[in-house]
Amino acid sequence: MKKLMTLFLALLVSLAVLAPSAQAADNQLEKIKEKGTLVVGTSPDFPPREFYIINDKGEKEIVGSDIALAKAIADKIGVKLELVTTDFNGVIANIQTGTVDLGISGFSWTQAREEVMDFSVGYSQETGDNGYQGLLVSKETADKFKTLDELKAANLTIGAQGGSIQYELALQATKPTNVKQYGTLDAAVLALNAGDIQAMVVSTSSAEPLVAAFDNLTILPRDAFDLDPENKYANNVIGLPKNHDNADLLKVINEVIETAIKDGTMEKWETEAKALSTKALEVE
Template identity: 30%
Template sequence: MKKFLAVLLAALMICVSFVACSSEKKSDDTNTDTDTQETLTMVTNAEFPPYEYKEGDKVVGIDADVAQAIADKLGMKLEIVDTKFDAIIPGVQSGKYDMGMAGMTVTPEREQSVAFSDSYATGIQSIIVKQGSDIKSVDDLSEKTKIGVQLGTTGDIYAKDDFGDEAVQEFDKGADAVQALLAGKIDCVIIDNEPAKSFVASNEGLEILNTSYAEEEYAICFKKDNTELQTKVNGALKELIADGTLQEIVNKYIKAE
C-alpha cells in the first residue's frame, strides 16, 4: 500500500511540474511575440509645424500621428528618426530608413531617387514678408529679390528654377530663414503655408501674402525596390482616409478658420 501511494504521489508531482512548465513556456512565447514585433522606421525633419516638430525630445505632429496610425494598421512598432531635410531621401534611398515623411512633395527630381505613396495631404507654398514690404504679390518677386528658403524643400527648388541660384539663400531650418528676414538680411521667405502661419504668429512684424506661390501634394517616400512596404502603406492610407482617421489627425493640428 505504501509503495502504491509513493508511486501515486510521484505521478502527481510530475503532472504538476508539466503544467507549470507548460504555463511558463506559454508566457515566454507571448513575450517573444511582443519583443520581436517588426519595427517601421520613419525619418523626418522636425522643423515643420504642424506636420512635424518637437515637444521636449519627442517628435509630434500630423506626420508623426499618421505614421503611428499606419504602423498600428500594419501591426508594427514605429520608430521616428529626426535628421536634416536634405538627408531624408539619401537615407531612405540607401535603406537606412524604411520611409520618409516630412511634408514632402512629389517632384520629378525626387522620383528619380525614391518611390512615393499616394498623396495624403495638400500643401501650399506661401511667401512671408515684413509688414510694409514692397513685395505685395508673387509678381513682385524677381532675380534681384533676396529669397530665403529651407534647404532641399520644394520652396528651394521652385525659387531656384524661377529666379536663379543667386537670388536664393538656403537655411537648414525654416526658423533660421525667418530670423534672417526679421534682421533684414533677405526680402522674403518661401515656405509651406502651415509652418508659415506658425512663424508669423510667433514673430511680430511679419505677414503672409494673400497669393500663394505654389500648390502641391504631400506623400511618403520609400526605397525604389521596397514595393511591398509601399503597397502596404497605400492600403493603410486608404483605410485611414475611408474611416475618417486621417481627417481627425489633421483637425487635431489645423483648426478650421
C-alpha cells in the same frame, strides 16, 4: 544518365524550396515585422506636419500630422515606431540608402525624386483651403509689392529649406544668386526675423503657425503670389527606398492613408497638429 536525371530533379526541388524564402528575405514588410520596428526618417522642423514640443513630462517630443500617420502605419503592421531625425536633405539621403524603411516629411512628388524612391498615394493636399506654396515676409516688406514681377525686380534675398520644393520654387521666383538655402525651416525663420533675408518660400500651412507666433510676419496674398498655381507639387506623399520589394508594404501604407482620409481621421490629425504647433510656437 539516371544519376544525372536524379541530380537534376534534386536541383529543381532545392530551388523550389529556396525561392519562397529568398523572396521573403527581400520583402520589406516581412523584414519590418521580423525586426519589430518601423524605422521612419523625418525632419521635425515643419509644423504642423512634424515638429518638437515639450510634453507634460517636460521632455522633447516629436509630434504632428505626419507623425500621427507614421504611428498609424506602425500600429497597422503591429510593430513599434522608431523615428530617425535629420535635416530635410538627410531624410532624402536616408531613404536613398535604405537607412530608413520610409521617409515622411511633407514630401511632394517630383520627377527627380521618383527616380530614386517609391511613393505612396497622396495623403494631404496643399490646395484650396489647405493652403498653397507662397511667400512669408515681414509686414514692412509686404506693403512694398503688389505682384510677383515687382518682387522679382526688387532683387530681394529669398530663403528656403535646402532640398525642398520650396527651394526649387525660390530659384524660379528670383535670380539664383538671390536665393539662400537653410538646413532647417527654423534657421530660415531666424534669418528672416534678423533681416538676413527678405522673404521665405513656404508651404502656407506651415507658415500659418509662424504668423500666429510672430506679429511682424505675414503671408503674401495667394492671388498674386501663388508660386505653384497649377498645384504641381500640392500632394504630400511618403517616400520609400527604390529597388526594394515594397509592394506589400505600400499596400499597407496606402490602405492606412485611404482609410484615414475616408473616415476623417486625417483631417482630425491635421486640425490637432495645427492647434498644437501654434501653441508650441507661442511658448517659444
